[in-house]
Amino acid sequence: MSSATQGQSGPTDKFPVIKFVSIAIISLVIVSPLFLLIVASLKPDRFQILAEMGSFKAFIVTNPTLKNYGDILTFSGNQPFARYLVNSVIVLTFTLLGGMLFNSMAAFVLAWGRLPGRAIILTLMIGLYIVPQESIVLPLLNIMNNLGLADSFAAQILPFWASPLYVFLLYQFFSQIPRDLYDAAVVDGASPFEIYWKVFLPISLPALATVAILLGIETWNQYLWPLLVTQSNYARPISVGIAGFFGADSIYWNLAMSASVVMMAPVLAFYLMFQKWFVSSVISSGVKG
Amino acid sequence: MKPRAGGSGTILKWTLAMAVVELKKAKKSFGSVDIIQNVDLRIEDGEFAVFVGPSGCGKSTLLRMIAGLESVTAGEICIDGEQVNGLDPSERGVAMVFQSYALYPHMTVKENMGFSLRIAKRPKAEIEERVAEASKILQLDALQERRPSQLSGGQRQRVAIGRAIVRNPKVFLFDEPLSNLDAELRVATRVEIAKLHESLGNTMIYVTHDQTEAMTLADKIVVLRKGQVEQVGPPLELYENPNNIFVAGFIGSPKMNFFEAEMAKGNKLTFAGASVVAPTAKGAVPEGAALTVGIRPEHFDRDEKPDGKIDVAVDFVEHLGGTSFVHGFLSTGEKVIVEHRDAGSVKSGQSVSVGFSAKDIRLFDSEGRRIR
Ligand SMILES: Nc1ncnc2c1ncn2[C@@H]1O[C@H](COP(=O)(O)OP(=O)(O)OP(=O)(O)O)[C@@H](O)[C@H]1O
Ligand SMILES: [Mg+2]
Numbered sequence: 292m293s294s295a296t297q298g299q300s301g302p303t304d305k306f307p308v309i310k311f312v313s314i315a316i317i318s319l320v321i322v323s324p325l326f327l328l329i330v331a332s333l334k335p336d337r338f339q340i341l342a343e344m345g346s347f348k349a350f351i352v353t354n355p356t357l358k359n360y361g362d363i364l365t366f367s368g369n370q371p372f373a374r375y376l377v378n379s380v381i382v383l384t385f386t387l388l389g390g391m392l393f394n395s396m397a398a399f400v401l402a403w404g405r406l407p408g409r410a411i412i413l414t415l416m417i418g419l420y421i422v423p424q425e426s427i428v429l430p431l432l433n434i435m436n437n438l439g440l441a442d443s444f445a446a447q448i449l450p451f452w453a454s455p456l457y458v459f460l461l462y463q464f465f466s467q468i469p470r471d472l473y474d475a476a477v478v479d480g481a482s483p484f485e486i487y488w489k490v491f492l493p494i495s496l497p498a499l500a501t502v503a504i505l506l507g508i509e510t511w512n513q514y515l516w517p518l519l520v521t522q523s524n525y526a527r528p529i530s531v532g533i534a535g536f537f538g539a540d541s542i543y544w545n546l547a548m549s550a551s552v553v554m555m556a557p558v559l560a561f562y563l564m565f566q567k568w569f570v571s572s573v574i575s576s577g578v579k580g
Numbered sequence: 581m582k583p584r585a586g587g588s589g590t591i592l593k594w595t596l597a598m599a600v601v602e603l604k605k606a607k608k609s610f611g612s613v614d615i616i617q618n619v620d621l622r623i624e625d626g627e628f629a630v631f632v633g634p635s636g637c638g639k640s641t642l643l644r645m646i647a648g649l650e651s652v653t654a655g656e657i658c659i660d661g662e663q664v665n666g667l668d669p670s671e672r673g674v675a676m677v678f679q680s681y682a683l684y685p686h687m688t689v690k691e692n693m694g695f696s697l698r699i700a701k702r703p704k705a706e707i708e709e710r711v712a713e714a715s716k717i718l719q720l721d722a723l724q725e726r727r728p729s730q731l732s733g734g735q736r737q738r739v740a741i742g743r744a745i746v747r748n749p750k751v752f753l754f755d756e757p758l759s760n761l762d763a764e765l766r767v768a769t770r771v772e773i774a775k776l777h778e779s780l781g782n783t784m785i786y787v788t789h790d791q792t793e794a795m796t797l798a799d800k801i802v803v804l805r806k807g808q809v810e811q812v813g814p815p816l817e818l819y820e821n822p823n824n825i826f827v828a829g830f831i832g833s834p835k836m837n838f839f840e841a842e843m844a845k846g847n848k849l850t851f852a853g854a855s856v857v858a859p860t861a862k863g864a865v866p867e868g869a870a871l872t873v874g875i876r877p878e879h880f881d882r883d884e885k886p887d888g889k890i891d892v893a894v895d896f897v898e899h900l901g902g903t904s905f906v907h908g909f910l911s912t913g914e915k916v917i918v919e920h921r922d923a924g925s926v927k928s929g930q931s932v933s934v935g936f937s938a939k940d941i942r943l944f945d946s947e948g949r950r951i952r
Pocket of ligand 1: 634637638641
């Protein structure tokens with residue numbers, strides 16, 4: 292009985308081999324670099340890594356060691372890797388806190404405030420989203436320097452507290468909340484801020500999670516901006532720190548590899564913990580907008 | 581509550597303390613469109629007023645203006661003798677129950693009901709007490725910790741009503757609160773609302789387009805059309821004495837039948853082959869005037885000796901068990917519905933003769949105004 296129903300239950304089930312092979316290829320393409328990275332980070336000698344890179348030996352380690360992970364902490368004395376990691380976490384935390392707050396507040400006002408010229412602001416904002424971030428980097432750098440924020444945490448955090456994409460994402464979500472719910476809160480005596488804080492935010496957790504995840508990944512992986520804005524180790528994040536292993540005279544592959552693993556590990560762990568949220572956030576940001 | 585200038589004595593103060601809702605030339609425009617036009621209305625303390633009217637006539641808008649959710653373009657709204665045009669909804673002493681329930685999905689039943697008191701920073705003990713009291717009235721005790729998604733439609737509606745009760749408002753506002761419920765539950769909840777009004781004694785304003793709800797609940801029905809008040813009065817008054825064709829057709833189900841008629845010699849009305857003495861004073865209507873005659877389906881064949889008879893070509897018969905509605909056509913081609921308590925023998929294709937009394941005729945002029 293089960294075989295009879297199985298055969299008719301849909302096109303995807305008709306070609307299990309194709310399904311299996313395509314999933315295998317996709318996972319191979321995505322997983323093999325990660326695997327290669329982890330394997331390489333366990334090899335003690337940077338020349339060995341380079342020599343084996345072209346062959347299947349790249350995927351095998353015969354003499355595994357954690358020495359690289361120890362070395363990145365003390366590399367040439369002026370590469371305080373632990374510091375970069377802490378810096379990245381600080382930037383991430385404050386970018387997320389401010390970003391969630393300001394983006395959602397802006398979205399709330401755009402969706403429900405009695406704001407003159409709301410449509411114009413929305414249009415302008417979507418226009419802003421089309422402008423690539425790279426093109427505003429230099430004027431922004433100028434502003435930061437003039438504000439005396441060069442080489443600071445603030446310079447890495449403040450510009451990312453407002454993003455047209457996230458404002459728009461949350462605006463979309465907030466506008467779908469029924470008018471009656473807002474009105475019920477008004478009749479119950481809630482102020483606009485209380486409605487935002489006590490009603491809208493709690494029922495928008497899925498949308499907020501989406502924004503937190505996307506903004507979090509974006510912040511963690513920032514490279515160009517912190518590279519330009521940090522001149523010393525004081526506020527330099529891990530992404531820029533890794534670049535330090537690619538010296539002018541030599542490239543410390545072994546250390547770069549293990550540093551990359553350290554940078555990636557929290558993201559991976561986080562992903563595995565909140566896999567469901569991640570998937571739905573990507574779906575909702577992509578499909579529903 | 582504010583003592584009016586010149587007001588003296590305790591009697592005046594007492595009357596001012598009551599939750600009378602008064603609209604004076606109230607007007608609302610969205611852009612250039614006038615949705616509510618010069619509405620004058622007075623709803624007495626403790627009265628149950630029902631707004632009825634066709635879809636889009638502005639019932640909800642008028643209710644929202646009273647609630648303070650919609651600003652007033654011109655005119656005045658007074659609650660309790662005080663002009664409230666500029667007051668926030670929460671300062672007006674009103675509570676509103678929405679068609680969609682509008683419960684806060686992330687809060688439990690208890691939290692939903694206590695929300696307004698928490699916003700008002702009332703002491704915890706008082707919140708507990710008032711929520712418990714309202715829960716008891718509405719039999720929600722067992723559901724305190726549930727979330728709205730774990731409740732049935734009827735239970736959600738009761739929580740929404742509970743949320744209103746907890747606020748201890750002067751005026752309850754309901755916007756089609758039962759229209760999302762199934763037929764059986766609608767009747768049950770309707771009865772509950774009527775009982776609630778009886779026990780609380782508050783002023784209540786209720787929007788519906790359901791005939792039965794309006795007739796059974798209302799002390800006073802307000803018939804609206806295109807943003808204007810067509811007629812205000814007790815249900816039976818509107819039923820018996822409609823001011824115009826619109827109200828006559830709107831109140832009562834099935835609808836009142838309307839026939840074209842003419843005033844003939846000797847104060848006689850002629851329509852559909854029948855001729856009866858008009859229920860108006862002689863000479864009130866000039867001879868030859870074109871009129872409309874209205875007779876309710878339930879008013880046919882009521883008397884042993886009818887004043888007139890008309891022939892109905894039966895189209896089809898609706899049997900409702902206790903009674904039947906005979907749908908048919910007159911010789912003039914006009915549609916007619918006749919209520920028959922004993923229509924077992926009537927078949928479509930047949931022709932029946934039905935009698936009516938002159939006193940059951942409602943007469944309207946060519947503009948649709950009632951001629952008495
Ligand atoms: N915010 C608004 N802006 C513009 N027009 C509006 C607005 N709100 C309501 N209207 C218009 O006002 C009119 C009356 O609307 P309202 O909701 O009061 O009708 P209603 O009598 O409650 O109808 P229903 O029985 O369908 O609920 C409608 O024509 C509607 O389109
Ligand atoms: Mg309405």
